[in-house]
Amino acid sequence: AGPLKIRATPARFAFLPGRESPFLLYLTEQAGKAYQNPILRIESGMRFTASLDNGLAEATIIHWHGLHVPAAMDGHPASTIAPGGRYDYDFKVSNRGGTYWYHTHAHELTAEQAYHGLASFFLVDDDDQRRVNKALDLQLGVTDLPLVIQDKQFDAQGKLLYKPDAHEAMMGWLGDTLLANLTPNAVHTVTPRTYRLRLLNGSNARIYRLAFVKGKTALNFTVIGTDGGLIERPETVGEAFLAPGERLDVLFDAGQAQPGEDIFLKSLAFDPMENEGSSAGMPGMGGMGMGRMMASMSSSRLPLGLEFNILKLSVTAGERIVAKLPTTLSQVKPIPTGGAAQRKIELSMGQMRFLINGYTFRMDEIAFDVKRSAVEIWNISNPTLGMPHPMHIHGFSFQVLERIGSPPQVAATARFGQGRTVSDLGWKDTVLVWPGESVRIAIDFTHDFSGDQTYVFHCHNLEHEDAGMMINFRVQ
Ligand code: C2O
Ligand code: CU
Ligand code: CU
Numbered sequence: 001a002g003p004l005k006i007r008a009t010p011a012r013f014a015f016l017p018g019r020e021s022p023f024l025l026y027l028t029e030q031a032g033k034a035y036q037n038p039i040l041r042i043e044s045g046m047r048f049t050a051s052l053d054n055g056l057a058e059a060t061i062i063h064w065h066g067l068h069v070p071a072a073m074d075g076h077p078a079s080t081i082a083p084g085g086r087y088d089y090d091f092k093v094s095n096r097g098g099t100y101w102y103h104t105h106a107h108e109l110t111a112e113q114a115y116h117g118l119a120s121f122f123l124v125d126d127d128d129q130r131r132v133n134k135a136l137d138l139q140l141g142v143t144d145l146p147l148v149i150q151d152k153q154f155d156a157q158g159k160l161l162y163k164p165d166a167h168e169a170m171m172g173w174l175g176d177t178l179l180a181n182l183t184p185n186a187v188h189t190v191t192p193r194t195y196r197l198r199l200l201n202g203s204n205a206r207i208y209r210l211a212f213v214k215g216k217t218a219l220n221f222t223v224i225g226t227d228g229g230l231i232e233r234p235e236t237v238g239e240a241f242l243a244p245g246e247r248l249d250v251l252f253d254a255g256q257a258q259p260g261e262d263i264f265l266k267s268l269a270f271d272p273m274e275n276e277g278s279s280a281g282m283p284g285m286g287g288m289g290m291g292r293m294m295a296s297m298s299s300s301r302l303p304l305g306l307e308f309n310i311l312k313l314s315v316t317a318g319e320r321i322v323a324k325l326p327t328t329l330s331q332v333k334p335i336p337t338g339g340a341a342q343r344k345i346e347l348s349m350g351q352m353r354f355l356i357n358g359y360t361f362r363m364d365e366i367a368f369d370v371k372r373s374a375v376e377i378w379n380i381s382n383p384t385l386g387m388p389h390p391m392h393i394h395g396f397s398f399q400v401l402e403r404i405g406s407p408p409q410v411a412a413t414a415r416f417g418q419g420r421t422v423s424d425l426g427w428k429d430t431v432l433v434w435p436g437e438s439v440r441i442a443i444d445f446t447h448d449f450s451g452d453q454t455y456v457f458h459c460h461n462l463e464h465e466d467a468g469m470m471i472n473f474r475v476q
């Protein structure tokens with residue numbers, strides 16, 4: 001069929017009927033049919049070829065979030081192309097089956113472009129994925145639903161608003177309207193059976209504490225996958241944090257409610273732990289007592305940590321189907337860490353910006369080198385003062401080994417050993433690091449690309465990324 005032609009282009013999009021807003025979209029065409037922000041779907045092990053045409057008035061580039069590809073195919077900000085330019089992609093999809101995604105990585109424009117639409121799913125299939133969907137009688141697009149969660153602001157005319165002031169540029173831009181697959185007040189009709197929801201946090205800066213709630217009761221749901229595909233066993237939980245960039249693949253039994261009842265996928269209230277450390281003390285905050293809650297002075301009408309609905313599941317009559325969960329989903333072989341090099345990654349706060357090991361991003365500066373095929377353990381530490389940061393690596397997946405010093409709201413759900421929560425299981429590419437926490441991850445830098453490869457490691461709070469909370473690392 002030849003390479004997939006993807007055109008990034010300005011467009012108009014109606015979030016509410018009759019309320020059109022300027023927007024940016026990826027357009028493709030297949031068999032004479034046009035698609036906007038298509039969900040790409042490919043078999044693991046296959047070759048993927050595509051070309052990006054930049055129809056925008058500014059520079060852009062596509063990054064394949066979570067995929068193990070050569071640096072030249074990765075959408076590094078240095079690959080950014082000018083308006084009218086084109087970039088050709090050609091790589092083997094070597095990742096296991098899972099819910100990956102693609103989005104703009106334009107140098108210093110990622111936040112604004114992603115917020116305006118340049119993002120969608122990249123689903124990889126494999127035998128394990130098919131086995132699970134077959135066992136549970138799930139069908140993509142019907143009972144297996146990719147769901148991107150985002151928050152946006154709109155002005156009085158219903159136009160998308162993005163105007164971070166200095167403070168919002170520093171902390172991250174929050175919306176006050178919750179969107180599920182670009183739909184505000186989203187409602188989905190379900191029958192009393194099990195659904196698979198592939199949840200992606202595609203927000204610029206908002207963290208969600210996800211739960212399924214009926215009336216005042218949080219219902220159980222079952223996590224079957226994280227960033228890089230299936231975990232080993234289904235894990236039933238009542239809540240999970242999901243940070244920007246992360247995915248959570250969950251099964252939810254809508255038969256926990258009666259026909260006529262509603263269930264809400266919500267974000268529960270939590271302590272945002274945004275703590276700038278200036279002015280008046282606030283006893284009990286973050287241990288240093290010097291902090292000031294930023295939420296209270298945030299200009300957003302929906303500060304981080306407030307409770308709200310994301311999606312209403314409206315249960316209708318239908319055959320009650322009770323799914324029998326497979327006891328094993330997949331194999332997740334632990335990365336062998338004997339003799340692994342240890343590396344310190346220290347997050348910190350500089351003048352109005354956040355830093356990684358003291359660095360702010362410079363295109364041609366390499367923060368450190370890694371040996372090809374080396375296994376490294378990164379100890380990512382976040383100071384008590386500051387805020388939570390979802391840290392993301394390009395090119396490689398990792399495993400979370402341990403969480404140390406977690407705040408109570410995280411420690412309360414850490415029942416998977418070594419302080420880990422359900423969101424830490426399996427293969428990961430993004431991990432949320434809370435103030436006061438150290439998270440140890442193992443990364444295997446094996447690759448068979450020719451020559452040195454330079455990738456970025458950055459905070460997936462997109463305002464932080466654009467402000468330089470990002471470093472280059474080079475793998476031999
Ligand atoms: Cu989804 Cu460099 O990011
Ligand atoms: Cu990425
Ligand atoms: Cu950050």
